[in-house]
Amino acid sequence: MNKSIAIQFNRVSKSYPIYSHLGAGLKGFIFNLPKALKGLARERFTALENISFDINRGETVAFMGRNGAGKSTTLGLIAQVLKSTSGTVAVHGRVSPLLELGGGFHSDLTGRENILLNGVLLGLSRKTIKEKEDSIIGFSELGNFIDQPIRMYSSGMLSRLGFSVVAHLDPEILLVDEVLAVGDIAFQEKCKNKITEFKKSGVTIVLVSHSIDDVRKLCDRVIWIENHKIQMDGPTTEVLPVYEKYFV
C-alpha cells in the first residue's frame, strides 16, 4: 500500500444475516427446526456491495446518501468494529471513531466514568485520560451533569460527551458519524471549528453528514452511496451539485 494512503477498500462487500423470515409459518418452522434454522442463517442482507476507494492521508471525505445506504457500515469497517464479508479493508494510522450515538458508552455510568471507559477503549492510559479530564469536561459544557449517569442524558448531551472525548484523542484518522446534527447550534459550531482545526493539522477525516452546507465547508471530497454501491466519488464541488439535483 502506498505510504500516503490512509484507508483502502478493495472490492469490499458486507452482508448481515437475517433471522426474521419464518418461511412455512411458525408451525412449519418448529416442526422442521434444524432445517429451518439453517435456511434462516443462509439469508443475508447486503449492506455494501463491491466498494472500492482509496483515501489519502490528510483528505477530508464525506459519505453521503439516504438512510440505510451503508454509510455507518462503511465507518464501522474502517474502525474495524465490523469485518467485511469479502474484499479487503486496509487502514494505516490510529483511528478515533465517533460512531453511533452513545456507542462505547455505558448507560449506568456517569459522564465522568464514561470518559475514562471510552478513553481506555480508544487506547489511552488512565494517566493520560486523568490529565485530559478537565479539558474534556470543559469542552463538553455538561456542567454538573458530568456526575450523573448518562441514561439521564439527552441525545444532544450524549453527542457532546462523545465529541469531547474524541476531540482530545490526538487522532490520525477521525471518523464522525452524524453526531454533528444532534447537538445544539452553539455546540455544532464548536465541533465544526474543532474539525477544521484537525483538518489544518493534517488529520484524515471521514464524516457522515446529510448537511450540504457542512460538507461544503468541511470536506474536499464526497463519496455518495446509493443502494449499497458507490454512486459518485469526486471533489465536493463536483459531487454536491449532482447530489442536490438528485434529491432536492
Ligand SMILES: Nc1ncnc2c1ncn2[C@@H]1O[C@H](COP(=O)(O)OP(=O)(O)O)[C@@H](O)[C@H]1O
Ligand atoms: N447489525 C445489522 N444487522 C442487520 N442489518 C443491518 C445491521 N446494521 C445495518 N444493517 C442494514 O444494512 C443497511 C445499511 O445500514 P447502515 O450502514 O447503518 O446505513 P446508513 O448509515 O447509510 O443509514 C441498512 O439497510 C441496515 O438495515
Ligand SMILES: [Mg+2]
Ligand atoms: Mg448511519
